[in-house]
Amino acid sequence: MAVTTVPVAPAQAPATVAPRVQRNRRTSPTATILLLLGAAYCLMPVLWVLVASTKSASELFNTFTFMPSTHLFDNISFLNSYRDGLYWRWMANSALFAGVGAAASTLVSAMAGFALAKYDFRGKSFVFNLVLAGVLVPAVILAVPQYLLLAKVGMTNTYWSVLLPSMISPYGIYLCRIFAAATVPNEVLEAARMDGAGDWRSFVRVVLPMMRAGLVTVFLFQFVAIWNNYMLPFIMLGDDKLFPVTVGLSGLLNQGATQPAMYTSVVTGALLSVVPLVALFLGLQRYWRVDLGAGAVKA
Amino acid sequence: MTTTARRKSGAPYLFLTPALLLFGLFLAAPILYAGYLSLRRVKVSGLGLGAGSRTEIWAGLENYTRSLTDPEFLPSVLRVGAYGLIVVPCMLGLALVMALLLDAGRTRVSTFARTAIFLPYAVPAVIASLLWGFLYLPRVSPIVDVLDKVGITAPDALSSSWVLYSVANIAIWGGTGFNMIVLYTALRSIPTDLFEAARIDGASDIAIALRIKIPIIGPSLVMTTLFSLIATLQVFAEPMTLRPLSNTISTTWTPLMKVYRDAFVRNDIYAAAATSVIIALATFVISYGFLKLVGSRAFSQES
Numbered sequence: 001m002a003v004t005t006v007p008v009a010p011a012q013a014p015a016t017v018a019p020r021v022q023r024n025r026r027t028s029p030t031a032t033i034l035l036l037l038g039a040a041y042c043l044m045p046v047l048w049v050l051v052a053s054t055k056s057a058s059e060l061f062n063t064f065t066f067m068p069s070t071h072l073f074d075n076i077s078f079l080n081s082y083r084d085g086l087y088w089r090w091m092a093n094s095a096l097f098a099g100v101g102a103a104a105s106t107l108v109s110a111m112a113g114f115a116l117a118k119y120d121f122r123g124k125s126f127v128f129n130l131v132l133a134g135v136l137v138p139a140v141i142l143a144v145p146q147y148l149l150l151a152k153v154g155m156t157n158t159y160w161s162v163l164l165p166s167m168i169s170p171y172g173i174y175l176c177r178i179f180a181a182a183t184v185p186n187e188v189l190e191a192a193r194m195d196g197a198g199d200w201r202s203f204v205r206v207v208l209p210m211m212r213a214g215l216v217t218v219f220l221f222q223f224v225a226i227w228n229n230y231m232l233p234f235i236m237l238g239d240d241k242l243f244p245v246t247v248g249l250s251g252l253l254n255q256g257a258t259q260p261a262m263y264t265s266v267v268t269g270a271l272l273s274v275v276p277l278v279a280l281f282l283g284l285q286r287y288w289r290v291d292l293g294a295g296a297v298k299a
Numbered sequence: 300m301t302t303t304a305r306r307k308s309g310a311p312y313l314f315l316t317p318a319l320l321l322f323g324l325f326l327a328a329p330i331l332y333a334g335y336l337s338l339r340r341v342k343v344s345g346l347g348l349g350a351g352s353r354t355e356i357w358a359g360l361e362n363y364t365r366s367l368t369d370p371e372f373l374p375s376v377l378r379v380g381a382y383g384l385i386v387v388p389c390m391l392g393l394a395l396v397m398a399l400l401l402d403a404g405r406t407r408v409s410t411f412a413r414t415a416i417f418l419p420y421a422v423p424a425v426i427a428s429l430l431w432g433f434l435y436l437p438r439v440s441p442i443v444d445v446l447d448k449v450g451i452t453a454p455d456a457l458s459s460s461w462v463l464y465s466v467a468n469i470a471i472w473g474g475t476g477f478n479m480i481v482l483y484t485a486l487r488s489i490p491t492d493l494f495e496a497a498r499i500d501g502a503s504d505i506a507i508a509l510r511i512k513i514p515i516i517g518p519s520l521v522m523t524t525l526f527s528l529i530a531t532l533q534v535f536a537e538p539m540t541l542r543p544l545s546n547t548i549s550t551t552w553t554p555l556m557k558v559y560r561d562a563f564v565r566n567d568i569y570a571a572a573a574t575s576v577i578i579a580l581a582t583f584v585i586s587y588g589f590l591k592l593v594g595s596r597a598f599s600q601e602s
Contacts (some may be wrong), residue, residue, distance in 0.1 A: 028405035028504075035408055038397050039415035042476060045430040046418060052433070065434075065441035112318035119311035127315060134326055136586040137579050140533050141555070144562045145329035145575050148336065168321035199310035228423035230536035235559070246425040246536075253429060254543045267433065270426045277421040282414070 046274075053271040057264045075268040087269055089241060090248035094227055095276070096159070097244055101166035102223035106215050109169055113176025114207055118189065128177075134170025143231045150236070161236040162244075166226045172218045179214030180207065216287050220280075227277060245273045330579060336572035337362050362573035371551040372574070378463065379553050383531035385467040386474075391523055393471065394478035399508045401479075402486040413483070417476035424473055428540035431469045432457075436544065457545035469537050474530070478523045485519035486512055521593050525586055532582050535559075554578050 052060060054072040063069065079087050115121075116128060139146070146165055150156045184207050192202035208215070230246045237243055240251065249269050256262040340358035366372060397416055401409050419427065435456035437443045446453040456465045494502075494511045502510075513520075535555045542548045550564065551557040554574060562571035 026405065027407060028403075031400045031403060032406040032408055035397065035400050035406055035412035035416075038393070038475075039408075039412045042416045042419050042472065045427070045434060045472070046422070048434060049430050052439075061436075061438040065439060065444065108317045108321065111314040115311040115314035119314075121311040124311075127319070130322065133583070134322065136529065137330075137583050138529055138533060139326055140535075141579050141582060142326065142329040142333070142575065144558050144571050145333035145336075146325060148562070148568055148572070149329050149332045164321070165325040168318065168325055170322075170326075173318060199308065199313075203314070224420070228425075230423070230425045230539070231533075231555070234539075235563075246423050249429065250425050250540050253432075253540065257543050263433075266429065270429050274422050274426060277423075278418065281417070281421045285414070285417075 049267060049271045049274075053264075053268040055264065055267075057261045060264055060267070071264075072268075075264050076272070079265045079268050079272075082265060086240065087245075087248065087265075087272075090243050090245040091273065091276075093159075093242060094244040094246070094273075097162050097166065097233070098223045098227040101163050101226045102219050104163075104167045105169045105172055105222045106219045108167055109172035109176045109218055110180075110208065110211060110215055111203070112173045113178075114180045114184070114203060114211075116173070116177045117180035118184065118186070131170045131173050134168075135174060139165060139168070140229070140231050143235050146232075147235045156236050157238045157242065159242060162233045162242075165232060166222075166229070169218075169222050169225075172222055175214065175218055175221075176211070179211050179218075183214065184210050213287070216284070220284060220287055223280075224277070245269070249273065330576070333572040333575045333579075336569055337576050340569050358569065362569045363577070366570055366573040366577060369557075369570075371549070371557060372554070375551050375554050375557055379532065379534060382463060382467055382470075382534060382553075383528065385464065386470045386531055387524065387527045389467070390471045390474045390527060391478055391520070393475045394523070395482055395513070395520070397475070397479045398482035398486055399512065401483050402512070403504050403508070405504070413480075417480055419473045419475070420477040420480075422473065424469070424536040425540050427473045428466075428469050428537045431465070431472070432541050432544045435465055457541070457547060459547040462541075462545060462547045466534075466537050466541065470531075470534070474527065478527070481523055482516060482519055485516040489515050521590070525589055528589060529582060529586055532578065532585065 048065060051066050051068045053075055055063065055069045056071045056074070059069050059071070112127075112131075116124065116131075147156060147161075150161050155161050188206055188210070189202060192206050197205065227244075228246065229244075230250070233242075233244050234247045234250075237247065240248065243251070249266060252262055252266045252269065256266055338358055338360070339355050340361060342354050342356045343352060344354070345352050397412070400406070401413055406412075422430075433439050434441070437453070437455060440453070440456070443453040454461055456462070489512060493515070494507045497507055497511060533555055534553050538548050538552045538556060550560045555578065558571045558574045558578070561567045561574065
């Protein structure tokens, strides 16, 4: 049987209320209250960081939690001046790791997923089982062995030491295999072959465009995973000019223990660091329709 | 099966080359190297000074026995076990309830609530720990202020008896939204006629959710549980970030933190390698065992 639920449905209008459930159904105050409580719980720390980043160092610990102040721009310019704008370098590093890593990982996954979905070849089930083992034992657990191995070849403390391990995503390969099986008809591949297109050419010209919606999801998945990753760069990198923002900010927090004035920078930095990702989320919300069970619902 | 006629070409291998190369270098090789290191140790001859006085020799299973009998290893495993028992049910329970509430469509706040609850997924675990870490400090916490007003002394969230729950709360906060979206997507793909008849017969929303919707999205629940379990076993960022704010989190608070400490603080890469191998094996056994336990057909290869 074909895959019954395609993991993304970006063609559907995003964020609209379900048409099927709006037929004269009464609204329920209980449902509304529970959902609002959930929303309040999730928004509370975000609201706090918005407020706290406007406080001066002395106000941070002494005024009421949600009482805003007027020092946001002072805090930002203090953060700007910290070691010649090191903070912005961290942000750029995060963007580099996540952007380049996710793009490369998506391409690698698309190629492998396509091969697993559309070709018969010797060793196919072995490769597929490898991918599954990779899903079940995520690489982060191996960060220390990865470090020890890369140290042997002198590659630690470079951009590559974080970028290269981020490029392999077994789960991305698994998703791409589902996308390729569901969205690329064999007839289309046949037709491309009849027209004289080689395997690579049909992959680039035909397969990639057909898988586009799924690839955006894999890209976003991997982008967030790399942006949020802490352990790998924390272990691999020693030079703070190479840090992503997660490692940089946790280092600043450590300094706060001896220089409490750093705390306002930590809070302001935390606020600024979530802005790009929140924007990315709200802008691309329609692509977040991941169905993890997609691989399982086929009898 | 869905295969093209081009069976004999080398194309699939070329398409797989980058993935297999990266897989080999960054997943297979590290685990093999860790396996090798875990069986080695340094032999110090003489006073251990000068070149050649320190040589690496085979150690048998010595590193494993040392790792498993380390007085700090078992507590860290139990701690992560307790942490998982709190996080996985709470997070998935919340995610399921929120997804069902959204799917029932009985409220006008669903777009707002869905976006708000999903938002923490955009916040890295380190930043989330940082924000909650400050909110846990008695001088910042709004809860302490409120309880003070009514004359109750709030417990210190970062004290040794509460810190596990405080770390768990961060994970629940960060993970609920993503799982909610996954379950909500699955709920939305249920054909309406499957429960419309039950509704006409007078079944309540709760009965429909329990009897029809939850069984149908079973596969999605299995997958979210699996990924939550795996994420639990690698908890590292949250306790590491909270450490500067609390003296109740030791350097071996979780197994991965112990690996880090052994490798970089004690420079005992052999013990770190042995513990890494143990964690990787345990993760595989637990995740694979979970799939077997629920008899899931997840990851079936035919499509």
